Amino acid sequence: MTKKKVLLTRIFPKLATQLLEDAGYEVIAWDKEQPMPYGQMIEAAQSCNALFCTLTDKIDSTFLNACSHLDIITQYAVGYDNIDVEQATKLGIPIGYAPNAMTEATADIAFGLMIATARKMFFMNQKIKNGKWGYFDPVGHLGLELKDKTLGILGLGRIGMAMAQRCKGAYNMEILYHNRTANPNAEDQIEAKLVDFDTLISQSDVISVHCALTPSTQGIFNKSVFEKMKPTSLFINTARGGVHNEKDLIDALNNGNIWGAGLDVTNPEPMKPNNPLLTMENVCVLPHIGSATITAREEMAKMAATNIISFYEKGEVPFIVNPEVL
Ligand SMILES: NC(=O)C1=CN([C@@H]2O[C@H](COP(=O)(O)OP(=O)(O)OC[C@H]3O[C@@H](n4cnc5c(N)ncnc54)[C@H](O)[C@@H]3O)[C@@H](O)[C@H]2O)C=CC1
Numbered sequence: 001m002t003k004k005k006v007l008l009t010r011i012f013p014k015l016a017t018q019l020l021e022d023a024g025y026e027v028i029a030w031d032k033e034q035p036m037p038y039g040q041m042i043e044a045a046q047s048c049n050a051l052f053c054t055l056t057d058k059i060d061s062t063f064l065n066a067c068s069h070l071d072i073i074t075q076y077a078v079g080y081d082n083i084d085v086e087q088a089t090k091l092g093i094p095i096g097y098a099p100n101a102m103t104e105a106t107a108d109i110a111f112g113l114m115i116a117t118a119r120k121m122f123f124m125n126q127k128i129k130n131g132k133w134g135y136f137d138p139v140g141h142l143g144l145e146l147k148d149k150t151l152g153i154l155g156l157g158r159i160g161m162a163m164a165q166r167c168k169g170a171y172n173m174e175i176l177y178h179n180r181t182a183n184p185n186a187e188d189q190i191e192a193k194l195v196d197f198d199t200l201i202s203q204s205d206v207i208s209v210h211c212a213l214t215p216s217t218q219g220i221f222n223k224s225v226f227e228k229m230k231p232t233s234l235f236i237n238t239a240r241g242g243v244h245n246e247k248d249l250i251d252a253l254n255n256g257n258i259w260g261a262g263l264d265v266t267n268p269e270p271m272k273p274n275n276p277l278l279t280m281e282n283v284c285v286l287p288h289i290g291s292a293t294i295t296a297r298e299e300m301a302k303m304a305a306t307n308i309i310s311f312y313e314k315g316e317v318p319f320i321v322n323p324e325v326l
């Protein structure tokens with residue numbers, strides 16, 4: 001019997017290839033550090049049965065129509081805003097993903113960015129590297145304290161909840177959140193209150209973004225929203241860069257509408273090295289490393305590979321975005 005072929009669009013953890021090969025699949029893997037070019041991805045997919053991709057791959061309707069023969073697509077990530085799920089569903093292609101594998105890792109980055117931004121850590125570290133330590137400054141380098149402050153979460157799902165738990169435990173923060181629907185664990189576990197969006201942005205000392213990027217969250221943090229936030233507030237985004245308008249964020253920081261920003265995600269990625277955000281004292285930027293722990297990445301590889309193996313062996317996709325196609 002001919003082996004099913006799986007196209008891997010990036011250099012993924014070896015575990016992914018190992019699991020697929022051990023289960024009898026042929027792996028065709030892109031072997032360069034940069035993402036596989038779109039045209040080459042379409043071409044290579046023609047001779048494959050399944051696709052193993054990630055958030056840097058554009059799986060739009062053109063790709064899907066050109067590759068409608070694919071039996072399954074599995075995403076090495078929990079966010080899937082790079083995939084036209086509606087079109088995949090129309091074509092009957094199941095979309096697997098990897099929820100929860102990186103919940104703790106990403107919440108750690110959100111929590112770390114919050115503290116780093118409140119205390120200007122990245123900027124201060126850069127000063128030392130530039131030979132500008134100077135002397136202990138009795139009146140300068142002042143940051144903010146977080147104890148007993150109010151945290152506002154947009155999107156209290158898995159990662160939002162893990163971030164809120166950290167903030168409650170470490171700083172006894174009051175938790176406000178805004179979601180499409182109430183989180184049933186919010187009240188019991190962290191005494192979190194569901195509020196409307198305007199209350200969230202105007203009453204929080206720290207806003208932490210944890211919703212998916214969708215048409216309704218695209219650019220939701222814009223000029224008028226930043227103007228309603230507290231001038232002493234922090235904006236933390238570890239979800240997707242498309243949720244904030246970058247120019248409006250820069251203006252809000254320059255105008256003093258908000259105090260600081262901590263970003264693990266930007267739009268576009270990678271951010272250009274001359275971006276003004278990188279020289280601002282109250283801004284900390286990371287290169288999308290929320291899930292970058294050994295544990296999380298291995299688990300993501302396992303979940304994404306299992307989606308394919310389980311689909312062919314049992315007709316089931318354990319972690320699926322569009323279950324209606326099965
Ligand atoms: N920086 C990084 O490396 C990582 C980033 N992410 C991002 O974090 C996002 C969240 O991941 P999870 O917590 O696992 O997802 P989740 O699905 O558990 O939580 C997302 C929450 O956002 C809510 N939501 C969706 N649209 C909303 C809207 N318009 N207004 C308010 N709430 C809304 C949902 O109801 C849900 O409760 C992912 O979609 C991904 O984009 C995820 C993992 C790593």
Ligand SMILES: O=C(O)C(=O)CO
Nearest residue numbers: 076077078079102291
């Ligand atoms: O899983 C995701 O959505 C990421 O952004 C990276 O793990």
